[in-house]
Amino acid sequence: MKLITRFELASKNENELHYALRLAFNELAKSDAGSPKRRNALASIENIQNELNSRAPCP
Template identity: 45%
Template structure:
């Protein structure tokens, strides 16, 4: 999975972010633990969560 950057996350709609989060979660769940894909998916989920939290307090 390609890493989702903070800039990319900020430029997406909430619906798009939710879709990206789903993709990142799926990639994370099937990637070998410790692999680059695993780390990218995990970091992408964190970035997306942070962006969603700024839009929806209480996320």
């Protein structure tokens, strides 16, 4: 899996972010432990979650 950066995610809407999160999670589930694919999937998931959290309304 290609690493998805915060820069790439900034131009996506919330539905696209949730879709990307699902794809990254599926790639993570299929990857081998310690593989570059797994590291990229984990980093992408973290980037997507950070982007979603940055858009969440503050209470």
